[in-house]
Amino acid sequence: MARLLSLIVCSNLEREVRAISGLPEFKDVSFLPLNTQCDQVEARWEGLGDAVQANIKDGHPVCLVGSFCLTQATAHLGTQGLCPTAQKSQCFEWIAEKDVLDHFLQDEALLLLPGWLKNWEQHVDALWPSDRKKAQAFFRESAKKAVLLDTGVYPKIENDLRDFAKFLRFPHDVYFAGLGHFKMSLVQTLHSWQAEKERERVEDRVSSIRQQMADYSRIGHLLGTLTMVRSEEEVRDDILEVFRALLSPQKIAYHPAASLSQGRRDVDSPQDRILALNADYAWTEDRNGLLLKVAGGREILGILELSGLPFPERRDHDLNLALTLAKIAAMAFAKASAHRALKEEQAKSLAAQAALMVNEEKIRSFEGVPLGLYRTTPSGQIIDANSTLARILGYPDPASLRNINAWDLHLNQGDRENWQSLLESGSSAEFETQLRRLDGIIIWVRDSVRAVKDRRGQTLFYDGFIEDISKRKHTDAASSWNMQIKMSLANVSRRLLLPTPIEEMSALVLDHARRLTSSRTCFVSYADLDTGKLVPAAMTPDALEQTVARPETNGTAHAASGIWRWVTNDRKPILTNMPTLDPRFTGMPEWHFSVGQFLAVPALMEGQLVGLIAVANSDNLYSERDLEAMEQLATLYAIAVDRKRKEDELREMSLTDELTGLNNRRGFFTLAEHQLKIANRSKKEMFLFFADLDGLKIINDTFGHDEGDKALVETASLLRDAFRESDIIARMGGDEFVILAVDVGDARPGALAQRLGEKFAERNAKPGQRFVLSISYGIVCYDPEKPCSIQDLVSEADKLMYEDKVSKKGRGTRRPAERTQTPAS
Numbered sequence: 001m002a003r004l005l006s007l008i009v010c011s012n013l014e015r016e017v018r019a020i021s022g023l024p025e026f027k028d029v030s031f032l033p034l035n036t037q038c039d040q041v042e043a044r045w046e047g048l049g050d051a052v053q054a055n056i057k058d059g060h061p062v063c064l065v066g067s068f069c070l071t072q073a074t075a076h077l078g079t080q081g082l083c084p085t086a087q088k089s090q091c092f093e094w095i096a097e098k099d100v101l102d103h104f105l106q107d108e109a110l111l112l113l114p115g116w117l118k119n120w121e122q123h124v125d126a127l128w129p130s131d132r133k134k135a136q137a138f139f140r141e142s143a144k145k146a147v148l149l150d151t152g153v154y155p156k157i158e159n160d161l162r163d164f165a166k167f168l169r170f171p172h173d174v175y176f177a178g179l180g181h182f183k184m185s186l187v188q189t190l191h192s193w194q195a196e197k198e199r200e201r202v203e204d205r206v207s208s209i210r211q212q213m214a215d216y217s218r219i220g221h222l223l224g225t226l227t228m229v230r231s232e233e234e235v236r237d238d239i240l241e242v243f244r245a246l247l248s249p250q251k252i253a254y255h256p257a258a259s260l261s262q263g264r265r266d267v268d269s270p271q272d273r274i275l276a277l278n279a280d281y282a283w284t285e286d287r288n289g290l291l292l293k294v295a296g297g298r299e300i301l302g303i304l305e306l307s308g309l310p311f312p313e314r315r316d317h318d319l320n321l322a323l324t325l326a327k328i329a330a331m332a333f334a335k336a337s338a339h340r341a342l343k344e345e346q347a348k349s350l351a352a353q354a355a356l357m358v359n360e361e362k363i364r365s366f367e368g369v370p371l372g373l374y375r376t377t378p379s380g381q382i383i384d385a386n387s388t389l390a391r392i393l394g395y396p397d398p399a400s401l402r403n404i405n406a407w408d409l410h411l412n413q414g415d416r417e418n419w420q421s422l423l424e425s426g427s428s429a430e431f432e433t434q435l436r437r438l439d440g441i442i443i444w445v446r447d448s449v450r451a452v453k454d455r456r457g458q459t460l461f462y463d464g465f466i467e468d469i470s471k472r473k474h475t476d477a478a479s480s481w482n483m484q485i486k487m488s489l490a491n492v493s494r495r496l497l498l499p500t501p502i503e504e505m506s507a508l509v510l511d512h513a514r515r516l517t518s519s520r521t522c523f524v525s526y527a528d529l530d531t532g533k534l535v536p537a538a539m540t541p542d543a544l545e546q547t548v549a550r551p552e553t554n555g556t557a558h559a560a561s562g563i564w565r566w567v568t569n570d571r572k573p574i575l576t577n578m579p580t581l582d583p584r585f586t587g588m589p590e591w592h593f594s595v596g597q598f599l600a601v602p603a604l605m606e607g608q609l610v611g612l613i614a615v616a617n618s619d620n621l622y623s624e625r626d627l628e629a630m631e632q633l634a635t636l637y638a639i640a641v642d643r644k645r646k647e648d649e650l651r652e653m654s655l656t657d658e659l660t661g662l663n664n665r666r667g668f669f670t671l672a673e674h675q676l677k678i679a680n681r682s683k684k685e686m687f688l689f690f691a692d693l694d695g696l697k698i699i700n701d702t703f704g705h706d707e708g709d710k711a712l713v714e715t716a717s718l719l720r721d722a723f724r725e726s727d728i729i730a731r732m733g734g735d736e737f738v739i740l741a742v743d744v745g746d747a748r749p750g751a752l753a754q755r756l757g758e759k760f761a762e763r764n765a766k767p768g769q770r771f772v773l774s775i776s777y778g779i780v781c782y783d784p785e786k787p788c789s790i791q792d793l794v795s796e797a798d799k800l801m802y803e804d805k806v807s808k809k810g811r812g813t814r815r816p817a818e819r820t821q822t823p824a825s
Helices: 011-020 048-057 069-077 098-106 114-118 120-127 132-140 157-168 180-226 232-247 257-262 270-277 315-358 387-393 415-425 470-496 502-517 541-549 562-568 624-655 665-682 696-703 705-722 749-765 790-811
Strands: 005-010 029-034 036-038 043-045 062-066 085-087 109-112 145-150 172-176 251-256 281-283 289-296 299-307 372-376 382-385 428-436 442-453 459-468 519-527 534-539 574-576 598-605 608-618 686-693 728-733 736-741 775-782
Touching (some): 011 114, 011 180, 043 069, 114 120, 120 132, 120 157, 257 299, 270 289, 281 315, 372 387, 470 502, 470 624, 502 608, 502 624, 562 608, 574 624, 598 624, 624 665, 665 686, 665 736, 686 790, 696 705, 705 749
Parallel strands (some): 109 145
Antiparallel strands (some): 289 299, 372 382, 442 459
16 A cells, blocks of 8 residues: 655654654555754754655655754745645654643753654764854753653663763753653644645535536526527537536537438447447447437437547546536427427418418309318208318219218207207307318318308308318417427526526426326435435325325335336336236235326436426326426436536535544534524523543553544534434534533433433443543523623633543543532623
């Protein structure tokens, strides 16, 4: 394994670092001692800049370990910003604890490191080459005796101490410091560096997620093209612009399906893999270009070709983004194509109306007229008709029409009464109706008729003409359907660009899915990120009533259904208008309401199931257009669910401690400030516990840091058990925890502390425990009549916790008497 970190230290600590370098804590650390010229006040680090540059060039991160002398060294040698620095005020603070050092310094002792003392003559000769009396004066003016901080790594170092003390004419002494404090100080330095690197990694991850969220928000520009009527050329230009903005290719081109079929293509080329194998995408041989299929259902509309893509940092994300954009592009092209077809039909309709006006005079005769002309009696007998009418109604000639009654041609027999009542009130009328042809096909016609009456006003016969408007009706129906789809997608797309909760987005998708498919039953759910199970987010009243009546199902009533598994496991849509005859149907629970037609579509993101939309019991049979509409809604719903997951991840990363799952420091102060305002308004007391896990360093040193982490996690679990869900529990960092007990009622600190102690006692009494868990704590009471800040409460509780810990060490007891204190306002 490559070295994780290079620690550059003063050569005066060379033997000490060699002694501990073999310990497990430093298995991924390399130590680099550098020569220094030191007079115990200032030091010159020789070759520091070159050492830092060499390690960084080799890919090794660097950390400098030393005292105040590093400040000038790094400034003069230009190492600022290249590596972190772990500094203490004096170099001997790395060797011994502060209270020991303070004791000696108060006695005006000159503290000496073994490494410096071993070469004291060299240091003196280098700094005062010709004036040893000046060197004596330098050391004697600030000290009265010499004290060696012995680390045990230099045998017979006392001889050097006697020589140096004799040179200064000083009394001397030895304090055996050992290597414990030095090891602990370096471990803390290593942990601090690791924590900083982990913070940078988390910030990079957050930045990446924010970039993905920004990319998805920019997809809204392409979704906006779905809400506007545009030509295929305008849609193509918008799509290419969005691809340029989001993926930054050097070149991009769109090849319509018509142009692809004309040219030749090489076997197993990227274009051939898409057209022959129906692949969604294909990379070029050099992996620098990408071809994307743009398809509406099973029909390939064209191919988008991108070259010169950025490489390789965001390849997976950019590919997923490109596939999503290609699907949305297909919907935009399909809408533009449908709009063009509608325009063509409208042009044909206008041409037919113009022809009708030109031939209006001819309509009054029965010859040379392109419309179906007729004359009938009030009872329905056809007196005469032209060949066009016979062709419209599917009869061989006009003579065959005279053998039938005109009223028998109407699909709705009630039309006769409506028709004749209109003619009784006026001499002419025009209406649209449905007729049944000889072959049984139902057609729509426009019937324009006038009543010919005698002098007394009695109707003699009806003259009229019929125009077949079936195509126009179908076109209008398609136009109406496309308009509904466009409005629904536009509505969902606009909400997608807003910070809409997933429950509201689910309800919106449900409403559009139900109305578009004319369904009485609808169910929308999203997949839980941890369990993968579907979570009901919105449903129609019949499904909700059934779920409430049988809460034990917990949203899993269909888990055994073969049709349901087809959608969730195979991630494929299903459309069946007779479920009981479908081979995938495995029955329904007896208590389940009846299901006639059924249509379900999975919401997928990067090939994974993130949600499901299901409708049932439509007023009409489900068709391919219903399936296409649901698939478009499912695409937008998948984006909504994915956005919710990204938002949850960001929120979790910012407020939660990664190891224990408790609130972190930021999360605690965010929630506690809110509870403080509530307490001030309601005049209710709160208690704040500040706790420190006893002996975490011993656990780490004895059993390893993995067991130390387990001790922290187990402590967090005991705190959750001891306090209520409404209380705010947080890990402040290291081995420190804080709990804000809200709405305490008549409970007192002693009772809460006793409950906490019982939880730890129960844990320690269980057999097989490798170590005992205990905490030191301080408790303060918040009085709303004497308000203070949360930070004041934490500081006061911290002081009491420290007194508790000191008292336990002095008495050797496991738990002092609990105390409470209210900070001054």
